[in-house]
Amino acid sequence: MPLITVKLIEGVFTEGQKKQMASQLTDAMVAIEGESMRQVTWVVIEEVKSGQWAIGGQPLTTADVHALQKSRVAA
Secondary structure (H helix, E strand, O other): OOOOEEEOOOOOHHHHHHHHHHHHHHHHHHHHHHHHHHHOOEEEEEEEEEEEEEEOEEEEEEHHHHHHHHHHHOO
């Protein structure tokens, strides 16, 4: 029974986006293992509090991620 765990910083993705992630991750597992795995594929989305996730020793906040998203769209 596959278990896919996704960790996100809270407040970055909407409920709709998280639902889409779960659906598409399940589809990816089914593409690898076969349709019979759909009903037993678990996707757990865990949100980490803003500022409790660090990269390179620096805390990352929800605002930081939103700024990264905006700069990526502008590029």
